Amino acid sequence: MNARHFVAIPMVAVLIGASMVCVVHAQTSADRAVVKGTFLGDGKDGKIQYLVVQTREPFSDQAAIRLVFTEKDPSSSEKPDFDAAFKKLGSALILSVFRNGDIFGCEVAHTEHPKSPFSALGEIKMKDFKVTDTHVSGQVTTGGELDAFGQKWNVDLTFSAPLPKGAFAAAEEPASEPKKVAKEKSMPAEPAVAAEKLPVGKLPLPSGALDVEYKSVVEQIAFRSDAPVSTVAGEFAAKLKEQGWKDGLGSLIGKNNAILKRELNGADLTIMVQPAGTGCTVKVFAQGLDWSNPPAATAAKSAAGSDAESIEAEANRLINDALKQIPKGF
Structure with missing residues (x-):
């Protein structure tokens, strides 16, 4: 690759x-x-x-x-x-x-x-x-x-x-259910309908989110808040839970730093909250969401910022080809 x-x-x-x-x-x-x-x-x-x-x-x-x-x-x-x-x-x-x-x-x-x-x-x-x-x-x-x-x-x-004990543990397979004896002719199973991707604009952000940027090229959301890390992380976690997101392995909320891992219908969020002055900055890596129509950024873009974004886009211009080769579910 x-x-x-x-x-x-x-x-x-x-x-x-x-x-x-x-x-x-x-x-x-x-x-x-x-x-x-x-x-x-x-x-x-x-x-x-x-x-x-x-x-x-x-x-x-x-x-x-x-x-x-x-x-x-x-x-x-x-x-x-x-x-x-x-x-x-x-x-x-x-x-x-x-x-x-x-x-x-x-x-x-x-x-x-x-x-x-x-x-x-x-x-x-x-x-x-x-x-x-x-x-x-x-x-x-x-x-x-x-x-x-x-x-x-x-x-x-x-x-x-x-290697630590338990390294490379295989994924657990669900216990097989005993087969039921049926006299009726089995009917072909209907194909499962894939869940629609959640539009990134419907992801609930904390009420104090400022200077929100949606970077569709790298599927990332960035914003800042005047509130401290623990407050922003706690509110963000509560809103995601209300929307149906489940906790993923690796979540930690501390006074100075926080990492939130969330999962929903095949989508994954990795959220990092870091202190910045009296407030904090937040970066959200959102995989499996619909990025076809992201909301407009709430922060005014400078010419320098636009140039930087262009450089970033160019640096990632082969991302689509790369994603096709990444193991399913990444």
Whole structure:
């Protein structure tokens, strides 16, 4: 797959499954994760020294794990992926990986990038991926320098780490019901009718949302609020629940930061709320919604903003081709 898909976030997912706690074995050198290589942000190495391997729920009915590469020691963190996404562990790279080595989630959080973390999919690859009963190893590479929103980044990391208990757990299959003996001739089942996608304009936003932008190219909503993180996250969560959205794995609401994961009829939301002054900023990654007629932005666009948007659109011009190659349900 030669296309690139960059999403400023937070991540899209990014981020995802922050409630999972990894198991790290440190009794012997064989049980310690080893990472070598470079993670460059605008030419400066992020000095990745640590790796946490986390269990996570299957994705698109395929078993998967999460790899959290960090600059700082994550051993004291209860939520390494959550802290890594907010750069609390220095520069970080968070990957979601299938057992065959395919990467279906990538969050880039380099301390040299002011516009980060962002989600990137397309050019980052896994090589020489090996999985045993107890260990996982491989090489993560972008194959050279890439650009995301005017920021350069380049990854070339080799790693080896122990697998936590329950890694690559398969999706649970529903218990089969006993077959009923029927004398009547069975009738052909009617094809299931796919649920209509919810128009993005019908997504309920907090009452204090300001400067709302709908970015259909990357399927992202961004806005700010004068209210604090906890207030905005709480109101947003309540409105989504009222509309029928269900909690997804990885949601966390704290005083200073919040991540909301929500699911509804095949659609997924990853919402990141971060402090900004006395208020906060919010970024919503909305997958599976109808973006054919998004509402107009409520913020006045400057010429510079329009230019930046044009650059963003050009950088993502191959997104449609890339999405066709992404595993179903991403």
